[in-house]
Amino acid sequence: MSRLPWTWPSRLRMILPHAALAAVLAGIMVLPQPVCADGSVVVTPGDSLDAATLEDLVRRSLPGPEGGEWSIRIVQPGLPLFNPAAEPLSITVALDEAKPMEGGRGPERVNGWLRATDARGHGARLRLVAELQVLETIPVPLRPLAAGMVAAPELFGEAAWPRSRLEDDVIRSLDELAGLELARRLPAGRPIRRAALRAARAIHRGEPVRIVFVDRGLQLTVTGHALEDAAVGELGRAINTTTNRQVQGRVVAPGEIVIGGSGP
Known part of the structure; x- marks a missing residue:
């Protein structure tokens, strides 16, 4: 990759180890940059590439996870990255792994390169490391x-x-x-x-219930109060307030127990 015609402190080479290049590029201004249709970001002179923008670039380079979305944290390079050039730079991302592994109990890592190119094709690159999780x-x-x-x-x-x-x-x-x-x-x-x-309780201990006795087509309804909580379809115990006797039947609706027959 050819060099960018920039005048940098100490006249550093354009392709530098991460720590040195990050130190040169570190800036104060952090402005989100829109992602272009071709998957690049243009950083104008004096602006910076921030974490949210770089995460979006990485996200667009990954296959979408089934039934979720990527959560991305940039590990390397350090951000923000300042554009010290006198012209805009086009920033692109190339990932080494086409499809990071999913699963496990922690984030997966994906490696790649961040490339900065000017209008004449001169450029530099930085090592890119990101942690990925499916949300x-x-x-x-x-x-x-x-x-x-x-x-x-x-x-x-x-x-x-x-x-x-x-x-x-x-x-x-x-x-x-x-x-x-x-x-x-x-x-x-x-x-x-x-x-x-759990299944919603249809009768509750101590609350009034309707007790329905069913026998050979005949039906008798009395009042009572529940001795326990129970859901529809479960057996529930209650006291028949007419006879003061304990009975057990199938809970068929909120506040209703059926004894005998099959219930509604």
Whole structure:
């Protein structure tokens, strides 16, 4: 690669070790630069290449991960990089690995080169190292939630979370919360594991229930109060307030137990 016609301190060569070149290029002004259609960024004289812009360049050079997006952290070179030339520089990225590995419990690394070229084709390059993680958008509580609360959609928002830190039983969508309630307290902003959820209780200990006796086409309804919590489809115990006797039946709807027959 030919040299850029710049006058640099100590007349350093254009292709330098990372530490030396970073020291020469380090600047104070940090302005985000738009990425061009060809995947390059133009840094005008006196401006700098910032971390967000370089991360975007790297992201555009990677294949999109399935069901998520890349989180990128630039390890090398040090940023921002200042353009000391009297003309704009076109910045491009070339990665050594075409497809970084996913999985594991930490970020993967990808290596490559950052290239700076002027209008005459003169240029320089810097070694590029970046850490990559796949971010997956998942539902999280908007605030701390108490055990026993129904998992209503308005209680949850969405957050991007590193896939490598998500357990296999983490809830991935709001649809998975339908008909469930919290089996234990949930902190705000954290992934929700299935073990923290259960089927929503349709009867609650100490609360009134309707007890329906069904026998050979006949139906008798009395009132009572529940002796335990139970979800629809589960067996639940209650006290028949008419006879003061304990009964057990199938919970078929909120506040309703059926004894005998198959229930609605």
